[in-house]
Amino acid sequence: MPMRRGDALGRYPDSRFAARRRDAAAEESRVIDETPRISVIIAAYAPGDGIDRVIASLDAQTLPQHQFETIVVDDGSPDDTFARLQAFASSRPNMRVHRIENSGWPSRPRNVATDLARGEWVMFMDHDDSLYPDALRRAAEYAAETDADLLSPKESKTTDVWWGMSSLEQGNLPDVHAAGGIHRLSPMVPHKLYRRAFLAEHGIRFPEGRRMLWEDIYVNVEAYARAQRVAVLADTPFYLWHSSPTNNSKSYGPTTAEYWDRLDDLLAFIDATLSGPELAEPRRATLLQQYRDRVLSRFSGILPTATPDETALALVRVRRIQDRYYPPEWDPLLRPAELARALLLRGEQVPLLTQLQVADKEVKNRARATAIGWSEGRLHLDVEARWLDQQDAPVRFLRRGGRILRDLPEAVLAALPPEAVDVTDSLDSFVLQLAVRSRTERVTWQLATAPTARFEALDDDAVTVVGTTHAVLDPATAAAGRPLDAPIWDFYAASRWVGLSRGSGVRSRQPARAALLHGRPMVAYANVTGNLSLDTEQRLRNIVKDGRPDLAGVTGDATGFRLPLPGVHVHGPGETPVELVLTSTHAEQPGPLAAPVATLTGRITAGADGDAGTDATAVADSDAGQAAWLEAGGAVRSGTYRVWARVASGVPLIAPFVLHVAHHGGPLGLSARALPVRIETAAERRAKRAVALRARARGVARRVRDRLVPRR
Structure with a gap:
């Protein structure tokens, strides 16, 4: 046998x-014997491949696996979800899976799992999201350090650059009761740490039932009201929400009675739970947040496309909510655009509110970098933001009687008081925020700004608003005191004023700016969309390509050559390795990387040399006396070569020059000349894609015709 x-x-x-x-x-025994620090709870219902992402992120945690447990409760999935979960658990001693009859919403699976949990803290994941690698370790550490009953961590969202950022502006907070307030818990999602004993002591549970909308807000509001200490962890990426069409939050809307029923229930709960003089401010702040986001904004948003019956239903329900929870005495707490909506709604002037909604939707943000440059190892940038309409014309504000008013339809202006449309004295409230976001990890880090705003004349009757700010990015500390650790970072701007908020990328027509910071190469550049980006790992740009090589200053002998890079800002000592791949060339325009003829190895190093040149258009030159040099050597025959440079651990990128090598029986004769590489514009790339798509469509049509039409 x-x-x-x-x-x-x-x-x-x-x-x-x-x-x-x-x-x-041994690991299984350890898991069974030790009380885990955290219980990760997942309510699953037919998650598809999303559950693989969840499990992979848990496997990658820096917190040892025996220090946390994973409890997954399958809410009666109709497919093979439970079998897949059992397979995951079979090789993970710290994972348990259970199955219940379908309840219709994540609330009951979460409650069941909480009853089964053994960890000091519990945290709730959705079945298709992910944790960042250091999430559980750092969260457990800070929760213990602050003795928090509830810890709200840094969360990101795949489709929203600014998701949750307003709550993190003050950095880590050991207790929001003392500084910050309840809005520091936003977004009020369940992806937080809750002390398990605290939840049990106060009977805090998710409200159960089919389609219990905003169940997470119930838990967070009650937790805030009962907690002794509520902490915010802003310095470590924790949770990534992978937005998808199947998210529960997208399965309902304000054209249905269900939406307004559940919203009424939620507002009643907030009103009752945050009662009493000591919670008066959190109560008002939470109700106003719901007023802005789920009452005024959501109702106004449906008006241009809703049917008359849908509008009538929603109007009755929203007016009932407005009268019940939002007295007119709260109107001064609203910003002008919000106040205009509230007043038109209170007067049930639906046609005017529809016109206002259309006018508000026209506004978009356009930010551009007016100057960028390196100084003392930091990237300085000046940014200007303008509001444009959908035709890219400046948004107009009217001059009337010595005041500046929003340019709205005359009927809307006539129906509103001055405080809802007059922006003359509002420039000091203009907010212009800047941030960098990892293209791969979807983590956003905000930059400090000090914006100013001004009115700029368009004609005798109108002005527009322009915001400006200066910001400094230190790659060594930009991630809450730690270095930026992803390869490509994109710059984004958001402007907020008079109750409107708009975001965009930061456009740039500035030349690329290269730097060598303590031996770490970086390039700030305009990407293919025309927006500003930073390459910290030489994946798409490198400092040979963008360092403005001084071809007239190249020197060489039989052992190699030396090339000045005057366009590289140098800060601190250090060097970075370089590999130069030489390929034969018969044309001026480079194509894909060809078979190498020779490979030279070398380095880019900083040294004192007054002849290296300066970056005259940067904010400041390199540190005093510092210059960057490319030094490389290796065996190579006489000839003319195209040069591909791999800097550090990056990818080979075509260099902007060709290298001429000549042997004359003695020292190496070497020279270089510029390679005229023409960079396509964004418009040209779009045109080429359009041509390719049309050609593909013609090909598909031809194949279909060939199948349908009999051959003769």
């Missing part, structure tokens, strides 16, 4: 299989 695997393990106890089995058994 063939020997079974178990027989082999028994006969050879010192084999690698036996060692693995002993390790797994």
Whole structure:
């Protein structure tokens, strides 16, 4: 009879299989014996491939696996979800799975899992999201340090650059009761840490039932009201919400009675739970947040496209909510655009509110970098933001009687008081924020800004608003005191004024700016969309390509050559390795990387040399006396070569020059000349894609016709 695997393990106890089995058994015993620090709870319902992302992120945690447990409750999925979960758990001693009859919403699975949990803290994940690698370790550490009953961490969202950022502007907060307030818990999602004993003591649970909208807000509001201490963790990426069409939050809307029923229930809960003089401010702040986001904004948003019946239904329900929870005495707490909506709604002037909604939707943000440059190892940028309409014309504000008013339809202006349309004295409230966001990790870090705003004349009757700010990015500390650790970072801007908020990328027509910071190469550049980006790992740009090589200053001998890079800002000592791949060339325009003829190895280093040149258009030159040089050597025959440069761990990128090598029986004769590489414009790239798409469409049509039309 063939020997079974178990027989082999028994006969050879010192084999690698036996060692693995002993390790797994020890880990399982450890998990069973120790109380985990965190219980990660996941309510699952037919998650598809999304659950793989969840499990992979848990496997990658820096917190040792025996210090947390994973509890997944399948809410009666109709597919093979439970079997897949069992397969995951079979190889993970810290994972348990359970199945319940379908409840219709994540609330009951979360409550069931909370009852089963053993961790000091519990946190709730959705079944298709992910945690960042250091999430659980750092959150457990800070929760213990602050003795928090509730910890709200840094969350990102795949489709929203600014998701949750307003709550993190003050950095880490040991207790929002003392500084910050309840709005520091936003967004009020369940992806937070809750002390398990605290939830049990106060009976805090998710409201159960089919389609219990905003169940997470119920838990967070009650937790805030009961907690002794509520902390905010802003310095470590924690949770990534992967937005998808199947999210529960997208399955309902304000054209249905259900939406207004559930919103009424939620507002009643907030009103009752945050009652009393000591919670008066959190109560008002929370109700006003719901007023802005789920009452005024959502109702106004449906008006241009809703049917008359849908509008009538929603109007009755929204007016009932407005009268019940939002007295006119609160109107001065609203910003002008919000106040205009509130007043028109209170007067049930639906046609005018529809016109206002259309006018507000016309506004978009356009930010551009007017100057960028390196100084003392930091990237300085000046940014200007303008509001444009959908035709890219400046948004107009009217001059009337010495005042500046919003340019709205005359009927709307006539129906509103001055405080809802007059922006003359509002420039000091203009907010212009800047941030960098990792293209791969979707993490956003905000930059400090000090914006100013002004009115700029368009004609005798109108002005527009322009905001400006200066910001400084230090790549060594931009991630809450730590270095930027992803390869590509994109710059974004958001302007907020008079109750309107608009965001965009930061456009740039500035030349690329290269830097060598303590041996770490970086390039700030305009990407293919025309927006500003930063390459910190030489993936798409590098400092040979963008360092403005001084071809007249190249020197060489039989061992190699030396090329000044005057366009590289140098800060601090250090060097970075370079590999130069030489390929043959018969044309001026480079194509894909060809088979290498020779490979030279070398480095880019900083040294004192007054002849290296300066970056005259940067904010400041390199540190005093510092210059960057490319030094490389290796065996190479005489010839003319195209040069591809790989800097540090980056990818080979075409250099903007060709290299001429000549042997004359003695020292190496070497020279370089510029390679006229023409960069396509964005418009040209779009045109080429359009041509390719039309050609593809013609090909598809031809193939369909060939199948349908009989051959003769």
